[in-house]
Amino acid sequence: MHKYAIIVAGGSGSRMGGELPKQFQLLKGKPVLWYTLKAFTDAYEDIQIILVLPENHLEPGQQIVKEFPGHRIRITTGGQTRFHSVRNGLRLVDAHAIVFVHDGVRCLVSPQLIRRCAGAALENTNAIPSIAATETIRLETASGNEAVDRNRVRIIQTPQTFFSDVIKQAYEQAYDPSFTDEASVVEQTGVKINLIEGEVTNIKITRPIDLVIAEKILEGLRN
Amino acid sequence: MHKYAIIVAGGSGSRMGGELPKQFQLLKGKPVLWYTLKAFTDAYEDIQIILVLPENHLEPGQQIVKEFPGHRIRITTGGQTRFHSVRNGLRLVDAHAIVFVHDGVRCLVSPQLIRRCAGAALENTNAIPSIAATETIRLETASGNEAVDRNRVRIIQTPQTFFSDVIKQAYEQAYDPSFTDEASVVEQTGVKINLIEGEVTNIKITRPIDLVIAEKILEGLRN
Numbered sequence: 001m002h003k004y005a006i007i008v009a010g011g012s013g014s015r016m017g018g019e020l021p022k023q024f025q026l027l028k029g030k031p032v033l034w035y036t037l038k039a040f041t042d043a044y045e046d047i048q049i050i051l052v053l054p055e056n057h058l059e060p061g062q063q064i065v066k067e068f069p070g071h072r073i074r075i076t077t078g079g080q081t082r083f084h085s086v087r088n089g090l091r092l093v094d095a096h097a098i099v100f101v102h103d104g105v106r107c108l109v110s111p112q113l114i115r116r117c118a119g120a121a122l123e124n125t126n127a128i129p130s131i132a133a134t135e136t137i138r139l140e141t142a143s144g145n146e147a148v149d150r151n152r153v154r155i156i157q158t159p160q161t162f163f164s165d166v167i168k169q170a171y172e173q174a175y176d177p178s179f180t181d182e183a184s185v186v187e188q189t190g191v192k193i194n195l196i197e198g199e200v201t202n203i204k205i206t207r208p209i210d211l212v213i214a215e216k217i218l219e220g221l222r223n
Numbered sequence: 224m225h226k227y228a229i230i231v232a233g234g235s236g237s238r239m240g241g242e243l244p245k246q247f248q249l250l251k252g253k254p255v256l257w258y259t260l261k262a263f264t265d266a267y268e269d270i271q272i273i274l275v276l277p278e279n280h281l282e283p284g285q286q287i288v289k290e291f292p293g294h295r296i297r298i299t300t301g302g303q304t305r306f307h308s309v310r311n312g313l314r315l316v317d318a319h320a321i322v323f324v325h326d327g328v329r330c331l332v333s334p335q336l337i338r339r340c341a342g343a344a345l346e347n348t349n350a351i352p353s354i355a356a357t358e359t360i361r362l363e364t365a366s367g368n369e370a371v372d373r374n375r376v377r378i379i380q381t382p383q384t385f386f387s388d389v390i391k392q393a394y395e396q397a398y399d400p401s402f403t404d405e406a407s408v409v410e411q412t413g414v415k416i417n418l419i420e421g422e423v424t425n426i427k428i429t430r431p432i433d434l435v436i437a438e439k440i441l442e443g444l445r446n
Contacts, residue, residue, distance in 0.1 A: 130361065134429070136379040136404050137360075138353065144415055145377065147407050154368065156359040181359050184370050192367050206357070209439055216435055 002097035003047045003118065005040045005159065006089035009033055009061065009104025010052050010078025022205050023104040024060045027214050032205055034064050035107035040100070041071050043111035049073040050089040051104075083179045087171045093164050098122065100159035101167075101182045105205040108217055109159065113199050117161035120196045127161045128183045129198030130154035156181060157198040166191060225320035226270045226341065228263045228382065229312035232256055232284065232327025233275050233301025245428050246327040247283045250437050255428050257287050258330035263323070264294050266334035272296040273312040274327075306402045310394045316387050321345065323382035324390075324405045328428040331440055332382065336422050340384035343419045350384045351406045352421030353377035379404060380421040389414055 009023040023033040033051075040047055053061040055077045065073045074092060078085040086101055093099055098118050102109065113129060120127035133153035138145045160182040170186040179185045183193045201217050203210060232246040246256040256274075263270055276284040278300045288296045297315060301308040309324055316322055321341050325332065336352060343350035356376035361368045383405040393409040402408045406416045424440050426433060 128361075133360075135427075137356075138351075138377045138379055138406075138416070138418065139371065140375045140377060140418075145418055147403075147410065148362065149401070150403060152363045154361045154363060156361055178372070180370075180373060183361075187370065193361070195361065195363075195368055204358075209436055212435065212439055213432055216432055 001122075002094050003044050003100070004050060004093045004097055004164070005047055005100040005102060005114075006050045006052065006086060006093075007033075007036055007040070007102050007104050008052050008078070008082060008085055008089075009036075010054050010082070010085045020060075021054060021057055022211075024057065024064075025205075025211060027107065027205075027211060028218055031060070031064050032107045032211075032214075033061065033104050034067060036102065036104055036109070037064065037068055037071075037073065039107075039109045039111055040102070040114060041068055043114035047071075050092050051075050052078050052085045052089050054078055081175065081179075082181075083171075083175050083185065086182060086185075090164075090168050090171050093168065095165055095168070097164040098161065099164045099167055100161050102159040103204055106158055106202055107205060108199075108214060109202045110199060113202065114159060116196065117159050120194060121161040121163060124194040125163045125166045125191060126183070126186060126194050127196045128193055129157040129159070129202065130195045131157065131198045131200055131202075154195055156183065157202050162186060224345075225317050226267050226323070227273060227316045227320055227387070228270055228323040228325060228337075229273045229275065229309060229316075230256075230259055230263070230325050230327050231275050231301075231305060231308055231312075232259075233277050233305070233308045243283070244277060244280055245434075247280065247287075248428075248434060250330065250428075250434060251441055254283070254287050255330045255434075255437075256284065256327050257290060259325065259327050259332070260287065260291055260294075260296065262330070262332045262334055263325070263337060264291055266337035270294075273315050274298050275301050275308045275312055277301055304398065304402075305404075306394075306398050306408065309405060309408075313387075313391050313394050316391065318388055318391070320387040321384065322387045322390055323384050325382040326427055329381055329425055330428060331422075331437060332425045333422060336425065337382060339419065340382050343417060344384040344386060347417040348386045348389045348414060349406070349409060349417050350419045351416055352380040352382070352425070353418045354380065354421045354423055354425075377418055379406065380425050385409060 117127045340350045
């Protein structure tokens, strides 16, 4: 079965404050995005990668891709929102395949998690990695706020993984602002979302401190 | 109006793996708990502090308290759960006062936040600091799971702050395992919980990586 990874690295990185989007910043001498591509090419020799880059930052992405000779990595540009970026990427995906949609800045994802996602998606049409909440959470309501049983809370990660026929069909819908991730788009078509256990170390690099945390994780500090 | 802070530092620190509970571990040369006490004594010259310590770790707590001469800091031992520890502490609190209940390991809380909590609790009987969620969240349900609008999600912090009559009355209830924090105990008596804006840097030191993050925050890195 063909495997595709849509790596969404379209962020312009305004939250980092620096000039360079976070996916291109260096982590122990290599760009964040390099680690992400490495995890997927390590997971599957024959995976096809579709890298979604910001239009004004194609060049640093192309440089990173050059470090993966022998792998099929195509570059496409991002859309107006994540929904549009993923839809662009899905145009390059075959029917009857497995598709991973992954945040380019989740660079510490393990090949093991990627393969577990594929296995679970084969059985249930989709697999969404998630971890337990460690914080107390409340939900705002119309009249105030309410407590939530912490045991019910799951923090969602990527790669959100799907049988391609299911996600391609879901992305034929018109865009809706409530689509915050791929699971929410697919769920809208009536598909039941299948949560599987993610990884505490599978963090998203969005703040300067996250680069420090990622470096410590790479050095073996327990997160 | 009298002000009391119940600093809950009763954790045995099993998650850290080391021998010393996290509240006694060093952050730039000072114990985590030292920073916490400093924030409250900086917020109010005349605050009365009730420090809840693990029975088998009274000595390191007493050492830290010695560094705050001229301040009224009493030590009490923790109960079976957080509920019981807080109830122990509340026995030392007067009526018609403001009470802060704070995690001993949230050592980066600012005196400004402490004072804002007091002001808001005076107006609304309680004030619970909280911050916006940056992650996508799902809730497990009886039949699977459901998406939650991220804009409705609030991550709860401490100091959870109350008019003392309100919290003392709430702690006359029998213990219930659904009591995960002080707000949940007080809410059970019909009081409406008042969320106010917390601080992103007001992190809880529970994992080894958190000490690294705290150090970077103290060095001025934007969290």
